[in-house]
Amino acid sequence: MKKIFVLTGEPSGDKLASKVISDLKKINQKIEYLSVGGEHLKSLGIKSIYDLKEVTYLGFTNVILNLFKITKKIDETVKAIINFKPDILFTVDSPDFTLRVAEKVKKLNPKIKTVHYVAPQVWIWREGRVKKIKKFIDHILLLFSFEKKYFEKEKISCEFVGHPLLQNKERDKIDINQVIGKNKALISVFAGSRKSEINVLMPILLEFIILMNKKYSDMTFVFHSTKEYSQFIQSFLDKSNLKNCEIVSDDKIKAHILQKSIFAVAKSGTVSLEICNAKIPSIILYKMGFINFLIIKTLVKTKYANIINFTADKEIIPELLQSNCNAENIFKYVSSFMDDSTKIDEQLKKVKIILDKLKINGSSSELASLSLNKFLQ
Numbered sequence: 001m002k003k004i005f006v007l008t009g010e011p012s013g014d015k016l017a018s019k020v021i022s023d024l025k026k027i028n029q030k031i032e033y034l035s036v037g038g039e040h041l042k043s044l045g046i047k048s049i050y051d052l053k054e055v056t057y058l059g060f061t062n063v064i065l066n067l068f069k070i071t072k073k074i075d076e077t078v079k080a081i082i083n084f085k086p087d088i089l090f091t092v093d094s095p096d097f098t099l100r101v102a103e104k105v106k107k108l109n110p111k112i113k114t115v116h117y118v119a120p121q122v123w124i125w126r127e128g129r130v131k132k133i134k135k136f137i138d139h140i141l142l143l144f145s146f147e148k149k150y151f152e153k154e155k156i157s158c159e160f161v162g163h164p165l166l167q168n169k170e171r172d173k174i175d176i177n178q179v180i181g182k183n184k185a186l187i188s189v190f191a192g193s194r195k196s197e198i199n200v201l202m203p204i205l206l207e208f209i210i211l212m213n214k215k216y217s218d219m220t221f222v223f224h225s226t227k228e229y230s231q232f233i234q235s236f237l238d239k240s241n242l243k244n245c246e247i248v249s250d251d252k253i254k255a256h257i258l259q260k261s262i263f264a265v266a267k268s269g270t271v272s273l274e275i276c277n278a279k280i281p282s283i284i285l286y287k288m289g290f291i292n293f294l295i296i297k298t299l300v301k302t303k304y305a306n307i308i309n310f311t312a313d314k315e316i317i318p319e320l321l322q323s324n325c326n327a328e329n330i331f332k333y334v335s336s337f338m339d340d341s342t343k344i345d346e347q348l349k350k351v352k353i354i355l356d357k358l359k360i361n362g363s364s365s366e367l368a369s370l371s372l373n374k375f376l377q
Contacts, residue, residue, distance in 0.1 A: 002028075002376045005086040006035040006046065007077070007101060009094025010056045011193040011226050012270055014038035016118065017092040019164045021046065023369035028376070034084050036077060039227055049080045053228065055097055056194055070097070078104045086112060088375055093118040099133065106136035113375050117141040117368060119151065119158075130154050139375065141368050144307070144358060161367040162360035165273040184220040184244075187212075187334075188258050188280070190266035191233060193226055197267055200287050202236040205265070207327030208334075209242055215335060222261070223247045224254050224271075263334060263344075268305045272317065273358075276308055276351045281344045283318040283333050287325040308354050316350045 006021060008014045018040035024031070025044070035041050038052040055073050078101055081089060089105055089112050091098035102114045114137050120129055133140075134156050142148060143163040151158040191201045209221050221242075225233050227249040237245050248254050255278075258264065264275045264282040275282045284306050304310045306317050318333050320326075337343050360367075 001030055001032050002088075003032045003034075003084060003086040004088045004090050004372070004376075005081050005084055006033060006037055006041060007081075007089060007091045007098050008035070008037050008041070008052065009092075009097040011038050011040075011052070011228070013093035013098075013118070014040045014052060016164060017041060017090070018044055019365035020090075020117065020368040020372065023363070023365045024372055027369065028373050031376070034080070034086070049077070053195075055094075074101055074104065077101050078108070081105050081112075082108055085109075088113045088115055088372060090372060091116045095120040095129075099137070103136045113138050115139045115141065115372060115375055118143055119147050130156065139371070141371060143364075144311075146311075159367075159371055160360075161371065162362075162364035163270075163273060163358065164364045165270060166277050166355065166359050167363055167365070184218055185216075186257060186261040187219060187221050188261040188264040188266075188275070189221050189223045190264065190269075190271050190275075191223060191225075192267040193229070193269070195229060195232060198229055198232060198236075201267060201285060201325075202233065204285075204287070204325065204327050204330070206236060206240045206242065208265070208330040209240075209245065211327060211331040212334065213242075213244065216338065219244060221245045222257050224257070225249045263337060265330060265334065268319070268321075272306055272308065276317075276355055279348055279352075281337055281347050283320060283330070285325045285330065286319075286321045288322070307358075308351055311354050311357065312350070316347060316354070 006017050008017050014037045017037065021033070021041065021044055033046045035046050035048050036050065036052065036055065037046060037048045042048065055070070074097070081101070082105065089102055091102050091114065099116065102116065105112055106114055116137050119140050119142050130150055131154060134154050138157060140151055140156060140158040142158055142160045145160045148158060148160055189205055191198045191205055212219060221244060223233050223245065225247050230247050230249045233247050248257055258275065258278050258280060261280050264280045266272055266275060266282055266284050268284045268286040272282065272284055286305055304315065305319050305321060308317055309315050309319065320329050320333065
């Protein structure tokens, strides 16, 4: 029986990996799996060698402070992979963790095929990584077509498979009135998928909601969370005494809530594509520690944090980053959209043009699964 080790480093990678493996199981049932994964891979019956949150660290300063723990975790992971003897090591996103593991595995056992999904964002920073990756990655599955030139230049085997979040899916009907009260305008809120992100953004978001409540009535703010951090978000809500906030962690319900929302306020990341694909107007936020920000600022070579803005080379979706990420600014931007429907129409129209450039015909996860299956032969 063939074997695949699935290596992720954070919840978003776990979700992406699960879509690919779910499709792979449909075309090849004779595969044994082991992973470093979260709730999504677990739902497919795939065991994780440890809890995913043990390797989910954010920012350079945290990495430095936890360097010994991370190095120990990398060595532990490499040992587990070598002992498992997979035909493929399938690494997904989180390059500072997953690619460091892949490099060590390849040195110890060159026979293990290494396939990486979600290329490091070399168009934003550290383009020099491409030369290094060439030494230990056999194949890269790309989410965006413009990435090919960076890897083909170094003659690295790569394949554009598209982004799973841009797939249009048939959804089961769900009565969200059981979750959210009737006749309420919904605003979806995404505070992040890591504890450190949530910790920074929640106080700001709650202040924003207080400002919104002073101006608007009959609005419900729905926080989209992983199951792991829903209680953590709830602890902030409990202290706030806000009565018009809810939390959802079930993926199907989250998708329906987003679809019914009039607006979304989201931490910068892949979720922005999901919001855009659902045709929901939005703004994005990001805030990190000052030292982290100074380091990132010297390395990043693009003006925009959002892939839609990057592709368009202009700000279509407002970005409130660092000192601009505060309750007053969020309120100002969101209320400007609420009070002027033409701004919403204009954003959605411009976003559609960009999404049409990024989408593929067919299923991204199916293409990725076919590529994995090919490497098993």
